[in-house]
Amino acid sequence: MKISCSKELLTHAVQTVQKAVASKSTLPILTGIYLSALDGKLELQATDYEIGICCKIDAQIDEPGTIVLSGRYLQELVRKLPGETIHILSLPAEKTIQITSNSAQFNLLLMPAEEFPVINKLEGETSFLIKDNVFRELIKKTVFSCATDEARPIFTGALLEINRFNAKMVATNTHRLALKEDNLENSEKEVKIIIPSKILTELARLLVSEHPLDVVVSCHKNQVSFSFDNVYIKSRVIEGQFPDYNRVIPDSFATQVTLPTDNFLDAVERVSLLARDGEYNVIKLSFENDMVVINSNNPDVGKACETVPAVIAGNGLEIAFNAKYVTDIMKNINSEKITFSFNTPLSPACIKPVDDEHYTYIITPVRTS
Amino acid sequence: MKISCSKELLTHAVQTVQKAVASKSTLPILTGIYLSALDGKLELQATDYEIGICCKIDAQIDEPGTIVLSGRYLQELVRKLPGETIHILSLPAEKTIQITSNSAQFNLLLMPAEEFPVINKLEGETSFLIKDNVFRELIKKTVFSCATDEARPIFTGALLEINRFNAKMVATNTHRLALKEDNLENSEKEVKIIIPSKILTELARLLVSEHPLDVVVSCHKNQVSFSFDNVYIKSRVIEGQFPDYNRVIPDSFATQVTLPTDNFLDAVERVSLLARDGEYNVIKLSFENDMVVINSNNPDVGKACETVPAVIAGNGLEIAFNAKYVTDIMKNINSEKITFSFNTPLSPACIKPVDDEHYTYIITPVRTS
The missing domain is CATH 3.10.150.10 (DNA Polymerase III, subunit A, domain 2)
Known part of the structure; x- marks a missing residue:
């Protein structure tokens, strides 16, 4: 791999995928960030098997390639590099990657890229569009009501219910319940999924575009994905029956x-x-x-x-x-x-x-x- | 006790003495703040026996008196009160103090005031003046070099050496040493004391007046006090012989x-x-x-x-x-x-x-x- 990219873009990409990097894991490879360079794009991926996040940025690709680097060190290092441009060159003979920027030169040990569980895009059976600002509001106004206690898993997530032109999000820990709804444009879908609160919190953090944009939500079996801008997030859904919230509201x-x-x-x-x-x-x-x-x-x-x-x-x-x-x-x-x-x-x-x-x-x- | 005072002044006073409040202690009274009202002044005191801090503010004293309140609750509460003026009234029959401000009314349990180790002003054998900005610089430029390891107590403090018109502060953990010196006006004293780094850090935090002011430093036996503005701080000094730092400098x-x-x-x-x-x-x-x-x-x-x-x-x-x-x-x-x-x-x-x-x-x- 031999590439050059902007420090600003790479910092943004590393911060985007950072929350999916496992801090400690029985599988060391999950503490790494996967970088794949191809056709003018650099894609970063991280996953802890609960959540997977991908982020794609523009880069000058002189030689395509795929590597995995320590997530912790990559994050701290990229942010502090002195120049506006970052050059990355893999040195397979030394099993290291060379990162240079102005007067700074870092050689980081490579992690075994073949062990990384690459995140495949979900081929959704059902997918629909929702505006990012609408989605963020649904999340922020409900997710705090989820249970933190793992004893009853269903309450550690929030219900997203799409019913043609209506989107609802509901969260409860059985002592309190928050329900927020909004309109959807051009939807014909009916969806009911329970999304883990951790994934929703992360989504709300990332859904901060200056101009409203569409989030493509796809569901397939027990997985859900969110695609917007240059970001792709995949998560498991929580299986089970969410209680009938209408019965709770007097x-x-x-x-x-x-x-x-x-x-x-x-x-x-x-x-x-x-x-x-x-x-x-x-x-x-x-x-x-x-x-x-x-x-x-x-x-x-x-x-x-x-x-x-x-x-x-x-x-x-x-x-x-x-x-x-x-x-x-x-x-x-x-x-x-x-x-x-x-x-x-x-x-x-x-x-x-x-x-x-x-x-x-x-x-x-x-x-x- | 029946008094009224400004929320701003009381918040300032509570924050000033807060660092001397013991967070946990075998002596519960040390987790309290002592308040004494007399002659138009309210004095707050706190001590954990390592450091003692007093702060005096103007107040309208309708009935003088002395009480001790939980430091932790007083701090959080005063800061959040809704009005500009705070009224404090002791209700001895209920063993509580009533704190009112606009629509808010709090009744806090009294701690036994007679158990509080009141901080007496040091009658200094030796005392000298130093400008607060000079003192703050001496501290900030050296104190980080102190040892954090308690194994050799002498290195957990910094040496303050006053030699007529010269003031020096020296700190070392034996692997590095910082020395800062400055001039003193009108001094005839010779002083050599080792002050615990914790007290110096606290002093530097409090020495932030807008206009330069004099700090009166008094030494007596194994104690030292610092008096400035409306604040009085007393601490033990570290006993022992500080190494000859001149021999360390090539x-x-x-x-x-x-x-x-x-x-x-x-x-x-x-x-x-x-x-x-x-x-x-x-x-x-x-x-x-x-x-x-x-x-x-x-x-x-x-x-x-x-x-x-x-x-x-x-x-x-x-x-x-x-x-x-x-x-x-x-x-x-x-x-x-x-x-x-x-x-x-x-x-x-x-x-x-x-x-x-x-x-x-x-x-x-x-x-x-």
Whole structure:
């Protein structure tokens, strides 16, 4: 292999595939980044068998070839190289690759390229297009609700449901559920897949183009791929039956409260300062007389109390929540106001931004003595 | 106690004393911050017996008093309070303190104030003045050379030597030594104390006034105190005999090399990327033909090579160093150029900025095969 490419492009490509590089692995080859040079393009690949990421950049290819290098060293090194252009030359006799840029010259040991599990493009039975900004919003507004506990794998992913012109993403850990939906252009497909939260988080990080672009999503058996710009990501899907989320969302509410988003979030965060140690991560809300009173009580430290003005339609009530489940959703709401809706102190409550009918958050109260 | 004070001032005071709050301690009272209100002033104190810090701010004192609160909770809480003014009221019957600010109200449990080891001002036998910016420079340019290993306590601190109109600070871990000196105004004192590096680092963090101010340094037996602005810091000194640093600094050098600071630092950092794993943290320098060639070789990863233009007076030579000992000093040099001076590949070398005769760094080479 003998190639030259821009430092900026190579740095971008290495950072793109970096999250798929295994940090430690029983298979050392998975700690490497695979580089393949052919026809004016340099393709980088990394995979830890959970997720595989490819990124293709323009390069001047003097001699095509394929190598694998330590992911950790390649990342640190490329970023720090002094010149704008990077030259890569393999020296098979020495089993090294020579990387030069201005006055800097590095010789890195080659890893055995033939051992790398090259990522094949998925030949999708079903594929559809979704705009990257739409997809990013679906992910960011739901993925935080996934379970982190691996005990019930189905809840460690989010459901992506495509139903012709409608796209929905749903995530839950059984104590809270986030649902975000949006419109799709020109779709005729019906898809239901559960995507691991780790892959969704990585996708949201990479879906940051300046101009909206299409993401091609392909599904085949138990795999899914996402293709956009010069990036290709492949992942397993989580198998199993996602619970019927429609049954979790109450049809009507006895009490509807309108609250100022920032003001309420700040107050809950302060009160939760004293609430967050272990089992005491509980805040109590009481809605009455045009205000909500937020309380916490930690016998080892003290107690906190805040009031926030509220517009209350329906009966007053007292209800308790895990503070983190309230702050998590509040941080994802861009509207100035939210509606917080209740039936009884022990039945699921609902938080929505006032101006987005297509974003719903269900939260189960905590039973207190 | 019943007081009101500005959130900004109280936040500043809590952050100032925070580093002296014990995070975990066999004596729970040391995890607290002591607050004492009297005569229009609120004084905060914290100590972990290694270091004690006091900070005094203006406050409206309606009822004087003395309390101790959890340092961890006070810090997080004060910073997040919603209003510009904070009201503090002790409720002895409930053994709590009430902190209010706008709509927020916190009741924190009191810690037993009578158990707090109140910091008494040192009645210094010897005291002198030093400008805060001068003191900060002395610290910042030397303290990184202290030993982190507690095996030889004397090297975990830096020597402060006051000799009438001259102030020197010296730090060494026996493999490298940093010496910085500056002038003192109006001093008649002679002082030699070894101050723990932890206290010096904390001092440098706090010595950031916009206008130069005097720091009063007082020594008494095995203690030293620093007083400036509204802050008072007390620490033990390290007892023992600091080695004669003058014997470590060679009188003359056979080779003197002038190098561009940034260019050399960048090159050394890149080459050390491949050098830094465990025992391989070694770079080799060879000075010849108007350039320095910097090499590293890590059998598990690969090797690196850089060249930097150099003006060499005297004989060429090859010499090896711990890469970190070179980058540490280079990051503390503000001049555009340095002089790097040598005698033989096995004798101590010297790095100095070209335009600061009063900053000297001695570094012992590594023996390579």
